[in-house]
Amino acid sequence: MxxxxxxxxxxxxxxxxxxxxxxxxxxxxxxxxxxxxxxxxxxxxxxxxxxxxxxxxxxxxxKKVEPALACLELNGFTTADSKSFDEKINSLSLAARLTRTELAEVATNMVYIPSLGSKDAADKKAAQIRKLGFTEFYIVQDQTPMRWAISMGVFKTPEAAKAHLANLQKKGLKEAKLAPRTVSAEKINYRLQDLSPEEKQTVDQIKVAFASVQSHECKAKTE
Structure with missing residues (x-):
């Protein structure tokens, strides 16, 4: 033609x-x-x-119009989740276009299940919690009265903690409680630049596995 x-x-x-x-x-x-x-x-x-x-x-x-490149920010990874995320995106060859930032967040409002008395009891309770659809929790193992309790989340504000507590009790975890507890948690954020439409779609699909992570588009850095 x-x-x-x-x-x-x-x-x-x-x-x-x-x-x-x-x-x-x-x-x-x-x-x-x-x-x-x-x-x-x-x-x-x-x-x-x-x-x-x-x-x-x-x-x-x-001449075909070149597709626009995307800039994407992903915020709120835990240390464990960030390792899993790193493994999933290694195949995309994004190292030169990726910025990883580590932040320390301090929260003072803890929602938890009181101590179950032993590791076995805590593990059984954890299995029940997973069946209810909750995945963001951990078993406390330090040498304190909270040993073998289950932390269901630590929040910066009392309002957020109360809202989460109400949701847990509504789902059947009536024993869940709220207590002041200062916890310093490390959060990892990612910034991915110059993503092709195909790369952005792949990253979006990977992000689905991390429910607590928030993502939004960002402006590319200017030279």
């Missing part, structure tokens, strides 16, 4: 040139001479297109 347009443009140029010099006069009848003189008078206004220019025009019209 491109070659067809290329030859059409060359033929049109040849006809214009022939008409300019009167070579087509025998088909124009009595109007040949006035038409030729008129074309000679306006010869400076006629611009013939070279073969290279014609090809450039065809290329410009058929």
């Amino acid at each position: 491109l070659r067809f347009f290329f030859w059409i443009l060359l033929i049109v140029n040849a006809l214009l040139l022939a008409l300019n010099f009167g070579f087509l006069g025998k088909w124009s009848g009595e109007e040949r001479e006035p038409s030729r003189m008129k074309l000679e008078k306006n010869a400076d206004k006629i611009k013939l297109m070279t073969a290279n220019a014609a090809q450039d025009l065809i290329d410009a019209q058929t």
